[in-house]
Amino acid sequence: MNEQRGGGPEKPLAVVVGHGEFAGGLVSAVGQICGMADKLVVLSMMGMTPEDIEGTIREELTRTGARVIFTDLPAGSATLAARRILKDDPGIVLVSGVNLATLLDFVFSTAASPTEAARAAAERGKASLIVVGR
């Protein structure tokens, strides 16, 4: 599992995990747009067993104190691993189907808690999907 973090002083608020380099690419884009990549921890699950994916996400949540997990695909291994974590800790929030608009809203959020920020960010992410043309 790969990990990338920004160099800023902020404590990470969420773990972003997905297929291939999805999470790294998305967080890199957050950094490029607003310089707040340090609020997010990047995990890649390439080549890992389901147990390893779950264990690594748990470790990062414990290490950073983050309470939010963003994953890419509802059917993905990371989402299943996150759901197992939520079973043990209902205070964690999972947002599956994350996109760039979701993460940008999340890192800028002034909500009272990361979990509230995650819920609002998910709504922003949904609204950001538009289709133009016939």
Next chain:
Amino acid sequence: MGIHLYRIDDRLIHGQVVVGWGQPLNIRFLVLVDDLVASSDWEKDLYRMAVPPEMEIYFADVVTAIRNHAQYASDPRPGILITGDISSMQRLVREVKAIGSVNLGGIHHRAGRAEKLRYVFLTPEEEHQLRDLEAAGVEVTAQDVPSARARPLSEVLEGESR
């Protein structure tokens, strides 16, 4: 129609299965054969929620899958049968003679396993089990996604670096 793919994948239901294989093969049902999952309502709910609405999912332990195989095989819809380990597939193949090929989709690193492909790691015992499958007349290939080349077992056991 019936079962289009018999797959060994320790992640069971995940993106490669639901999207990678599911979309090009127009898969409409999955059979998840796992003794542990079949015995837990919570586990079944977990995997059910990962499956899109157009796909039906059946859960079975190995014994039930053997008993119900003819029903899966005669389903008019295309489906995939998945086990999480080689042993379960081997037990199934022993009792269901209609299984002619098995796909190695993901057996990831764990203590005692050696890397054969990026997504296939095996213990000596697991290598032996796969050779037994092939000796029983089952074609064993490794292919994580449809666009990849199906690698025959002999090539898999040689390892990628050779």
